[in-house]
Amino acid sequence: MEINSIINIASAVVLSIGSSSLIIIGLSSWLGKVWAARILEKDKLKYKSEFEKIKSSYEKEIENYKSELDKSKSLFFRYSESQFNLYNDLWGTLCKLESTVDDLWDQANAENLLSFALHLDKTINRIKTHRLLIEDDHYEKLKKILDTLNKFRLGKTNLIRMRQMTKEQIKLFKIDKILEYIDQNRESKDQFEELLEIIVKDFKTQIRANKIV
Numbered sequence: 001m002e003i004n005s006i007i008n009i010a011s012a013v014v015l016s017i018g019s020s021s022l023i024i025i026g027l028s029s030w031l032g033k034v035w036a037a038r039i040l041e042k043d044k045l046k047y048k049s050e051f052e053k054i055k056s057s058y059e060k061e062i063e064n065y066k067s068e069l070d071k072s073k074s075l076f077f078r079y080s081e082s083q084f085n086l087y088n089d090l091w092g093t094l095c096k097l098e099s100t101v102d103d104l105w106d107q108a109n110a111e112n113l114l115s116f117a118l119h120l121d122k123t124i125n126r127i128k129t130h131r132l133l134i135e136d137d138h139y140e141k142l143k144k145i146l147d148t149l150n151k152f153r154l155g156k157t158n159l160i161r162m163r164q165m166t167k168e169q170i171k172l173f174k175i176d177k178i179l180e181y182i183d184q185n186r187e188s189k190d191q192f193e194e195l196l197e198i199i200v201k202d203f204k205t206q207i208r209a210n211k212i213v
Helices: 003-106 110-129 136-163 168-171 177-213
Strands: none
Touching: 003 110, 003 136, 003 177, 110 136, 136 177
8 A cells, every 4th residue: 555545544534533523522512501501590490499488588577577566566656645645634633633722722621621632532543543654753753742742631631620629629739830730731732833843844745755756
């Protein structure tokens, strides 16, 4: 066989092998892209599924928080409204009580004492039964008012009893004792009026706060 024939055959073989290699490389590249696309799509579906689960979980938590918040807001608004109404009523009660104090101060008699005592007991009972809706600071100030008025009631009761005594019984009392009762009553009345001014300012502040909310 001539050298040229050998060279031609060898060249043909090389070309044949080269074409096959190119075909194999091309197929490998195509298959690689196909598999990569499939893997990518699979990952997308997987991550999308996980994302939807997380999203659903967060949405449920948010709904729960919103529900709890709505309940809290509802309770708070109901509390504020109830407190607003109570403070208005309490102030009306205190004003009536102040009127009976003035009447008893002007005329210390059994009728005015009874009217004052009834209003005082009514106020005491109202404050006690509605303590849950009264701010602690306001409750303490109201207690001071009630304590002051109880002293006023005691002082006026003593004076009225003295007026009902006979001259012989009155002689047993020193004039200083009578003056002491009068001074104590005046002091109690003045203290009551001062405390009333303080509590009305506190009530106004609280009512404004409730209206803003």
